[in-house]
Amino acid sequence: MRVGLLGLGRIGAFHAATLAAHPEVGELVVSDADAARAGRIAARVGARVGDAFDADAVVVATPTATHAELILRACAAGLPVFCEKPVAPTLEETTRVAEAARDGGTLVHIGFQRRFDAGYAAARAALRGGELGDLHRVHMLTADPCPPAPEYVPRSGGIFRDCHIHDFDILRWVTGREVVSVYATGANRGAAFFAEAGDVDTSAALLTLDDGTLVTLQGSRYNGNGYDVRMELAGTRRTIVAGLDDRVPLASAEPDAAFPKGDPWPDFGERFEPAYVAEIGAFLAAVRDGGPSPCTAGDALAALRIAEAAELSRRTGGPARVDEVTA
Numbered sequence: 001m002r003v004g005l006l007g008l009g010r011i012g013a014f015h016a017a018t019l020a021a022h023p024e025v026g027e028l029v030v031s032d033a034d035a036a037r038a039g040r041i042a043a044r045v046g047a048r049v050g051d052a053f054d055a056d057a058v059v060v061a062t063p064t065a066t067h068a069e070l071i072l073r074a075c076a077a078g079l080p081v082f083c084e085k086p087v088a089p090t091l092e093e094t095t096r097v098a099e100a101a102r103d104g105g106t107l108v109h110i111g112f113q114r115r116f117d118a119g120y121a122a123a124r125a126a127l128r129g130g131e132l133g134d135l136h137r138v139h140m141l142t143a144d145p146c147p148p149a150p151e152y153v154p155r156s157g158g159i160f161r162d163c164h165i166h167d168f169d170i171l172r173w174v175t176g177r178e179v180v181s182v183y184a185t186g187a188n189r190g191a192a193f194f195a196e197a198g199d200v201d202t203s204a205a206l207l208t209l210d211d212g213t214l215v216t217l218q219g220s221r222y223n224g225n226g227y228d229v230r231m232e233l234a235g236t237r238r239t240i241v242a243g244l245d246d247r248v249p250l251a252s253a254e255p256d257a258a259f260p261k262g263d264p265w266p267d268f269g270e271r272f273e274p275a276y277v278a279e280i281g282a283f284l285a286a287v288r289d290g291g292p293s294p295c296t297a298g299d300a301l302a303a304l305r306i307a308e309a310a311e312l313s314r315r316t317g318g319p320a321r322v323d324e325v326t327a
Contacts (some may be wrong), residue, residue, distance in 0.1 A: 004052025008032040012061030020045035063135040069305030080107035099296040110300040116278035119242035132229040138215040143223030154197040169303040177209040184310040226264025
């Protein structure tokens with residue numbers, strides 16, 4: 001098939017290499033606001049610079065503010081589209097895209113790559129298969145080794161929308177439950193630009209699922225030892241952890257402990273590289289077979305609603321119900 005790719009920044013360049021090497025892709029057409037960058041990457045991967053919508057399917061890796069317009073354009077043209085998260089900066093725009101995708105029947109796949117990580121998939125299978133028994137608690141952690149650029153923070157949407165939205169999506173996917181309420185807080189322990197943007201660099205939240213299960217969440221922009229992303233699920237029979245491998249950036253205080261032995265994960269790109277490749281493969285398979293979306297715009301909307309509730313709770317200092325969050 002011919003695939004069009006819009007946006008060739010860090011993640012777009014990675015997708016370009018993945019698409020160009022995929023056996024389902026006969027031709028890759030790339031486009032970027034920086035024409036010189038488009039030319040360099042096209043030459044490197046063997047693609048062609050041109051109109052990305054002149055294709056059988058479209059991959060969107062442009063800045064967040066452009067996502068909704070490009071997804072809607074693809075839907076109007078009947079083109080299957082993969083788009084990096086988030087769908088849009090606001091709940092209103094995300095709702096509009098989710099409704100358009102649903103009503104038009106267009107394949108829209110939103111890029112929540114943790115769904116394609118082997119550890120998270122194994123945790124989901126173990127829970128759904130009954131290996132854990134009755135689920136009693138969940139703990140999630142997302143900690144970056146260093147903060148993003150100061151100019152990025154004011155337009156990021158904040159730590160709950162920008163970072164923890166991945167946790168909210170994977171929580172729904174792994175457990176099959178919905179979040180009904182959130183009690184969130186945050187702190188500023190590092191650079192002043194977070195507070196100046198109305199954001200925090202350290203986060204915590206207590207979430208309640210629709211079956212009463214309690215979920216705790218922690219986050220940081222200053223995890224200096226490395227990139228740390230984990231999900232612990234504790235049941236009546238067994239406890240399982242996704243992300244607890246030889247490269248987890250932890251150190252035991254026990255004198256005889258030797259785990260972990262590997263170099264800590266430096267960033268999200270290296271940690272989730274196989275998942276990024278797998279999600280593009282899943283999208284192309286859905287295009288080829290006419291299958292359902294592995295992660296719909298509706299799923300992205302549900303995760304955003306949780307993020308909005310978390311941000312509302314942080315700002316008001318009290319719990320927030322997800323079903324009461326409106327545009």
